[in-house]
Amino acid sequence: MAAWSERLAGVRGVLLDISGVLYDGGEGGGAAIAGSVEAVARLKRSRLKVRFCTNESQKSRADLVGLLRRLGFDVSEGEVTAPAPAACLILKQRGLRPHLLVHDGVRSEFDQIDTSNPNCVVIADAGEDFSYRNMNKAFQVLMELENPVLFSLGKGRYYKETSGLMLDVGPYMKALEYACGIEAEVVGKPSPEFFKSALQEMGVEAHEAIMIGDDIVGDVGGAQQYGMRALQVRTGKFR
Amino acid sequence: MSGSRLRATSVMVRFVTNTTKESKQDLLERLKKLEFDISEDEIFTSLTAARNLVEQQQVRPMLLVDDRALPDFKGIQTSDPNAVVIGLAPEHFHYQILNQAFRLLLDGAPLIAIHKARYYKRKDGLALGPGPFVTALEYATDTKATVVGKPEKTFFLEALRGTGCEPEETVMIGDDCRDDVGGAQNAGMRGILVKTGKYRAADEDKINPAPYLTCESFPHAVDHILQHLL
Numbered sequence: 001m002a003a004w005s006e007r008l009a010g011v012r013g014v015l016l017d018i019s020g021v022l023y024d025g026g027e028g029g030g031a032a033i034a035g036s037v038e039a040v041a042r043l044k045r046s047r048l049k050v051r052f053c054t055n056e057s058q059k060s061r062a063d064l065v066g067l068l069r070r071l072g073f074d075v076s077e078g079e080v081t082a083p084a085p086a087a088c089l090i091l092k093q094r095g096l097r098p099h100l101l102v103h104d105g106v107r108s109e110f111d112q113i114d115t116s117n118p119n120c121v122v123i124a125d126a127g128e129d130f131s132y133r134n135m136n137k138a139f140q141v142l143m144e145l146e147n148p149v150l151f152s153l154g155k156g157r158y159y160k161e162t163s164g165l166m167l168d169v170g171p172y173m174k175a176l177e178y179a180c181g182i183e184a185e186v187v188g189k190p191s192p193e194f195f196k197s198a199l200q201e202m203g204v205e206a207h208e209a210i211m212i213g214d215d216i217v218g219d220v221g222g223a224q225q226y227g228m229r230a231l232q233v234r235t236g237k238f239r
Numbered sequence: 240m241s242g243s244r245l246r247a248t249s250v251m252v253r254f255v256t257n258t259t260k261e262s263k264q265d266l267l268e269r270l271k272k273l274e275f276d277i278s279e280d281e282i283f284t285s286l287t288a289a290r291n292l293v294e295q296q297q298v299r300p301m302l303l304v305d306d307r308a309l310p311d312f313k314g315i316q317t318s319d320p321n322a323v324v325i326g327l328a329p330e331h332f333h334y335q336i337l338n339q340a341f342r343l344l345l346d347g348a349p350l351i352a353i354h355k356a357r358y359y360k361r362k363d364g365l366a367l368g369p370g371p372f373v374t375a376l377e378y379a380t381d382t383k384a385t386v387v388g389k390p391e392k393t394f395f396l397e398a399l400r401g402t403g404c405e406p407e408e409t410v411m412i413g414d415d416c417r418d419d420v421g422g423a424q425n426a427g428m429r430g431i432l433v434k435t436g437k438y439r440a441a442d443e444d445k446i447n448p449a450p451y452l453t454c455e456s457f458p459h460a461v462d463h464i465l466q467h468l469l
Contacts, residue, residue: 126334127334128334128335129334130333131333131334132329132330132332132367135332135367135371136329136366136367139358139365139366139367140365143365157378157379157380157381158341158345164342165342165345166338167334167337167338167341167375168379170378170379171341171374171376171378171379172375174371174374174375174377174378175367175371175372175375176371177374178370178371178374179357179367179370179371181357
């Protein structure tokens with residue numbers, strides 16, 4: 001027990017992954033993972049700062065938060081760091097107009113972005129919208145660009161839904177990388193910029209933060225690489 | 240003409256191709272219509288290579304191949320699959336089917352790729368080949384596919400089965416410098432690059448070692464073989 005309090009010394013803030021930690025998505029919105037609603041409540045009652053750090057890119061923050069609240073979680077939009085808004089900032093900064101290979105559910109996050117005459121591609125977890133046709137369109141856009149730029153919202157291999165494991169955006173990102181001979185820029189975990197902005201928003205330094213996640217590479221590995229501590233849960237995609 | 244000149248000698252002939260959307264029967268009929276004198280057992284395609292591997296490994300494949308390629312898998316059990324075979328099959332490359340394949344692979348099923356072409360030419364421009372989707376599944380499952388078509392060494396060695404010939408006694412004639420000539424030479428054969436079909440100027444500089452010979456066309460290649468290599 002002494003060993004644990006040493007290892008957790010100085011933790012002032014907790015970053016929580018959402019899918020696979022708090023709930024599993026699926027039919028009817030999905031299901032909360034046993035005990036997670038109460039665990040979040042306990043964290044919020046403690047002196048620790050709490051922030052949600054997700055790679056969710058199939059739904060807008062509003063929809064995601066709505067769903068989580070219906071499952072009983074105490075969470076609000078302002079407490080969530082998600083990749084689509086982060087991508088929008090980058091696009092604006094660099095004057096880029098994206099062709100979006102995304103699920104309709106997240107399109108609203110790009111409402112302020114000019115998507116005419118695209119000069120880059122943004123790929124997210126499009127789920128069922130990863131048709132051959134949509135993939136091919138994104139591929140053709142990239143091949144026509146003198147300087148092909150591809151942003152991927154996360155690069156996870158798969159995630160868990162109530163019906164089973166589902167291909168995530170990562171494999172599709174790799175498909176386009178291979179087809180075009182390019183490398184994507186990842187927006188979201190485990191990119192350092194993403195952790196940096198989550199910590200800034202929480203007002204805590206890396207060495208004072210602990211990340212809880214189900215993805216050993218994206219959540220745990222990424223957080224530890226950034227100088228945080230991290231906890232691996234055996235729910236969600238864990239095998 | 241050139242084909243029959245070769246036949247007049249004691250040379251064994253094989254016709255090899257990476258096609259994944261024509262069964263051997265279809266290919267044979269098409270070539271016969273063009274007046275080539277060929278028999279079915281002289282044709283070796285990447286589909287044949289895939290079938291051989293499936294039989295060797297005694298697996299039941301989920302076949303993500305063009306419907307027109309299915310006859311080449313006749314007799315192979317495909318229910319309750321424990322392997323995945325991928326060819327050029329855009330109609331199967333949507334989310335639900337790839338997800339099914341992904342779950343099989345995660346459970347330990349082997350992934351057999353007929354080839355890993357990045358893209359191919361369609362009337363409306365370039366279109367994604369099987370390569371990107373094979374790469375996607377490899378990444379998702381942290382495994383490697385066994386690629387059976389050109390330029391894999393195993394393809395060329397398999398093609399020689401039943402001919403009684405060694406790679407060193409074999410010449411490959413093709414228009415694709417990397418896949419035909421490079422692949423064949425890597426398998427120990429001599430490669431002759433012909434300047435027809437998809438050949439583009441200076442292709443012969445793209446591989447190392449360079450092609451054994453680069454010449455104008457198939458008839459010229461046959462000339463060379465008959466004059467210098469017999």
